[in-house]
Amino acid sequence: AQSVxxxxxxxxxxxxxPVLLRCNYxxxxxxxxxxxxxxxxxxxxxxxxxTSAATLVKGINGFEAEFxxxxxxxxxxxxxxxxxxxxxxxxxxxxxxQFYFGTGTSLTVIP
Amino acid sequence: EAEVAQSPRYKITEKSQAVAFWCDPISxxxxxxxxxxxxxxxxxxxxxxxxxxxxxxxxxPKDRFSAERLKGVDSTLKIQPAExxxxxxxLCASRLGGxxxxxxxxxxxxxxxxxx
Numbered sequence: 001a002q003s004v005x006x007x008x009x010x011x012x013x014x015x016x017x018p019v020l021l022r023c024n025y026x027x028x029x030x031x032x033x034x035x036x037x038x039x040x041x042x043x044x045x046x047x048x049x050x051t052s053a054a055t056l057v058k059g060i061n062g063f064e065a066e067f068x069x070x071x072x073x074x075x076x077x078x079x080x081x082x083x084x085x086x087x088x089x090x091x092x093x094x095x096x097x098q099f100y101f102g103t104g105t106s107l108t109v110i111p
Numbered sequence: 112e113a114e115v116a117q118s119p120r121y122k123i124t125e126k127s128q129a130v131a132f133w134c135d136p137i138s139x140x141x142x143x144x145x146x147x148x149x150x151x152x153x154x155x156x157x158x159x160x161x162x163x164x165x166x167x168x169x170x171x172p173k174d175r176f177s178a179e180r181l182k183g184v185d186s187t188l189k190i191q192p193a194e195x196x197x198x199x200x201x202l203c204a205s206r207l208g209g210x211x212x213x214x215x216x217x218x219x220x221x222x223x224x225x226x227x
Contacts, residue, residue: 032213043115043202043218044154051213090153097142097166097210101153 002027004093006102014110019078021105023091026072031093033074035065038088038104047089050074061085081109113137117203117219125227129191132222135184136205144216145178145188146202154202160186161209193226200224 007022025031032051036044048059055067065076074091086109092101116135124130136143141162146154157176159167163183171178175194180186190197200223204216 034215036216036218041200041221041223043117043220044204044216045218046215049213049215092153092216094213097159097161097212098156099144099216101155104151104153 002093002095002098002100004091004100004102006089006091006105008105009103010106010108012108012110013081015083016080019076019081019085019107021076021089021091021107023074023076023102024072025074025091025093027093027095029095031095033065033067033091033093034099035059035063035074035076036090036092038090040087044090047076081107083109083111085109113217115203115205115217115219117201117222119222120220121223121225123225123227124193126195127192129189130193130224131190132188132201132203132224134186134188134203134219136186136203137207137217140205140207140217141183142206142209143180143186144204144206145186146204148200148202148221150199157188157201190224193224195226198224198226 003026005024034049035047038044048057050067058064089105092099143160145157148154158178160180178188200221202221203219207214
């Protein structure tokens with residue numbers, strides 16, 4: 001069965017400290033993986049994507065993610081959190097023409 | 112920069128009324144998706160189009176929801192009659208290419224529906 005699990009429903013960090021948002025997937029095939037950010041009452045915006053090229057993917061706004069096949073993980077990181085990073089984050093994966101979304105991780109940034 | 116357009120951004124209606132949402136995808140994007148997102152949850156697929164054809168509507172409550180993409184460009188999602196449980200954000204997304212493509216989804220700003 002295809003699925004994605006975001007291990008933390010809520011993460012809270014202080015401004016200027018590192019961010020780690022965890023995502024594990026389950027797929028019978030080599031997936032294409034994505035991270036999206038959603039600010040309140042907005043649509044989803046792409047941060048980065050993995051499509052079987054380099055396992056370390058750099059995205060916008062200083063975010064990056066590392067694909068680890070052995071751990072079936074695709075965790076999102078950022079060295080230093082900014083207040084504007086407070087939002088909901090999703091890590092869907094694509095197989096065929098279907099995107100599978102998890103329940104999301106809400107990131108709070110404390111000033 | 113090309114964007115997915117959606118309207119209305121906000122809609123408040125009473126239960127049993129009809130509502131409609133419109134989406135105009137990025138030009139040239141063959142695949143169009145409608146998602147429903149309940150507050151605090153991830154998007155759930157309602158219907159997927161490839162050009163003008165429905166390729167997946169297995170999660171669409173067909174007794175009250177309908178969707179069309181007549182000319183393979185813009186799309187309309189309708190709810191009739193609306194129920195309290197339909198209160199949610201309705202997101203439209205489009206993608207270049209079809210099955211086998213690794214292209215990402217481009218989302219619109221969404222339509223927030225409140226049913227009273």
